[in-house]
Amino acid sequence: MAGGNAKKSNASGGGKKKEVKKETGLGLANRKDENFGEWYSEVVVNGEMIEYYDISGCYILRPWAMAIWEIMQKFFDAEIKKMDIQNCYFPLFVSPGVLQKEKDHVEGFAPEVAWVTKSGESELEVPIAIRPTSETVMYPYYSKWIRGHRDLPLKLNQWCNVVRWEFSHPTPFIRSREFLWQEGHTAFATKAEADAEVLDILELYRRIYEEYLAIPVVKGKKSEMEKFAGGLYTTSVEAFVPNTGRGIQGATSHCLGQNFAKMFEINFENEKGEKGMVWQNSWAYSTRTIGVMVMVHGDDRGLVLPPKVASVQVIVIPVPYKDADTQAIFDACSATVASLSEAGIRVKADSRDNYSPGWKYSHWEMKGVPLRIEIGPKDLANSQVRAVRRDNSAKTDIPRDKLVEQVKEMLDNIQQSLFDAAKQKRDACIQTVKNWDEFVEALGQRKMILAPWCDEEEVEIEVKARTKGEMGACKSLCSPFDQPELLEGTKCFASGKPAKKWTYWGRSY
Secondary structure: OHHHHHHHHHHOOOOOOOOOEOOOOOOOOOOOOOOHHHHHHHHHHHOOOEEEOOOOOOEEEOHHHHHHHHHHHHHHHHHHHHOOOEEOOOOOEEOHHHHOOOHHHHHHHHHHOEEEEEEOOEEEEEEEEEOOOOHHHHHHHHHHHOOEHHHOOEEEEEEEEEEOOOOOOOEOOOEOOEEEEEEEEEEEOOHHHHHHHHHHHHHHHHHHHHHHOOOOOEEEEOOOOOOOOOOOEEEEEEEEEOOOOEEEEEEEEEEEEOHHHHHHOOEEEOOOOOEEEOEEEEEEEEOHHHHHHHHHHOEOOEOOOOOOOOOOOEEEEEOOOOOOOHHHHHHHHHHHHHHHHHOOOOEEEOOOOOEOHHHHHHHHHHOOOOEEEEEOHHHHHOOEEEEEEOOOOOEEEEEHHHHHHHHHHHHHHHHHHHHHHHHHHHHHOEEEOOOHHHHHHHHHOOOEEEEEEOOOHHHHHHHHHHOOOOOOOOEEEEEEOOOOOOOOOOEOOOOOOEOOEEEEEEEEO
């Protein structure tokens, strides 16, 4: 990016007069509507979210991205602690014997498992897997720790990295070989307790997307074909990216039933001295959340960050003119930062003197800062500041004595506006269809399709096969919990058999 080069050339200039960088080289070469994939790669790099790494499918998460992850982590961690879920940490390595214990589970993950085969120059006698997820890492110890009903429920979570050696189109945040996530693993005496927790966690995931990232999601249940390998049922929050017409699984909350308990012998004795098997859940969300946010809100000037997750919510920029009292302008900027900071707003001033104000505007727009405050001689004279919104470029003059309350109000408004705009775009992409012809037409228009379905796996396999093409096959995204009325006699859009429920379909990431 131009900024980086500018700094280097100035630094080497020694005693020479500082060269002020003009507004150059900061724009994006690709437009969101014209070349989405290239636009996305450019935005995450130029917005200083990630840097590409020399191993394909791996990315460096820069502080600008990590700060967003930490804000979501702080919210989620506090919420699960209220539910008496405790944090722990299990090793990264899995022995092959344990990994292969649950047949469906290992088959689901086998193609993506990375293996350690050597130590120095010597081959390992037994290769060791790197966790793609931790069910098989943790459950042998659940079997050891759970003996009687007093040991239940056991509710653990870990914040960690996992490795899935994907080969299909790695995309920063969305599909990478290593990513950060949290994974919760809980065990209960009864199915009712497990069922209730699945939905409590799913609601937290909805809140992360809707309240923090300002992205509308659909809560629902995955089909048998799309559920977690080895689980009983999977619920998810599904987002949609209108520009590509693709759904994206936002986060998942699984009820594992008693399948893993059977394999790993996680048994307990109840109050009456009878033997029982535990009911288990696992649930996770990952750094993929950040990618969805970039895709949904970003524009042709770069990132657009919702205020709730922005590490810098307000950037203050001095705009000195030639004969202006520069010191007074800088002092006003410092005072603005101090009062906003004291009110709990994440704010900083950009007082670097080797960049022009115009260059700074573009730089912080690229990084998606929700609100820019400019202070020039005229603002100083009128005891005001000028505020410019990143989401819609609206400019407002704010009297200094109303600064804190108006900025807070604007940030709340930006957060809500981003959600409303995203919901409006998403809703415009939802199409209800009744038959195959309507379905194919809607798919061609990159819609998120709501269709009546007979809930048969063979039919879903057939839909996948019949829609294979350059764009990739279409699959079921989820059956929403909020079901529209299914009139008697409604037929499945694909098979013509009696429909059992409404399900969302689409291409997906």
